[in-house]
Amino acid sequence: MLTMKDIIREGHPTLRKVSEKIERPLSEExxxxxQEMIQFLQNSQTPELEEKYDLRPGVGLAAPQLNILKRIIAVHIPSIEEDGEPELSAVMINPKIISHSVKQSCLGDGEGCLSVxxxxxxxxxxxSKVTISYIDLKGNDQKIRLRDYPAIVVQHEIDHLNGVMFYDRINEDHPFEVDEDTIILG
Structure with missing residues (x-):
């Protein structure tokens, strides 16, 4: 079972490297x-397990954060409704943004990261909107369209695969300044 001790922190050189594409057929490894990555996210969002294992709640995790330079991410975004199905729960292998909107959005509270x-x-x-192609854990090709919060989470994780940290995208001189067209999600 993955815990916070498995997650490397900012400053570790792996977080600045580009991850390797994963070949098919998918290995058991x-x-x-x-499976372990998605389980970590689910555990981190379960209050009893979060406390028991001293986990920080997370909605996304990329293999480089585990010091593994492979193009694999996990995303688990809980439902807005209590006891509802997760808004998005997926392991994405070789995820790629194949199209995106010109319109941008950002989180009003900024972003956080398990490695920061x-x-x-x-x-x-x-x-604001992205279409992602990826391979699922069964080895099947998938394509998904995402908008708003799920789109932001997946873009954050894909950045990790390319050695980019979320704060690299913050305007250094004016951190709370964005184009007037940018949607600030609340």
Whole structure:
């Protein structure tokens, strides 16, 4: 079971490297890694397990954060409704943004990261809508359209695969300044 001790923190050189594409057929090792990653996110969102294992709640995790330079991410975004199905729960292998909106959005509270143990104030502008292609854990090709919060989460995780940290996207001189067309999600 993955815990916070498995997650490397900012400053670790792996977080600045580009991850390797995963070849098919998917190895048992890759499938197992994907399952462990999604399980970590689910555990981190369960109050009893979060406390028991000292987890920080997370909605996304990328393999480089586990010091593994492979193109695999996990995303688990809970439902807005209590006891509802998750808004998005997926392991994405070789995820790729195949199209995106010109319109941008950002989170009003800024972004956080399991690999960053500090608050980093500022808006992180990202495409409001994205279409992602990826391989699922069964080895099947998938394509998904996302908007708003799920789109932001997946873009954040894909950035990790390319050695990019969320705060690289914050305007250094004016952290809370964005284009007037940018939607600030509340």
């Amino acid at each position: 890759i499938i197992s890694l994907g 143990d500090r608050e980093v104030p500022g808006y992180v502008p990202r495409a």
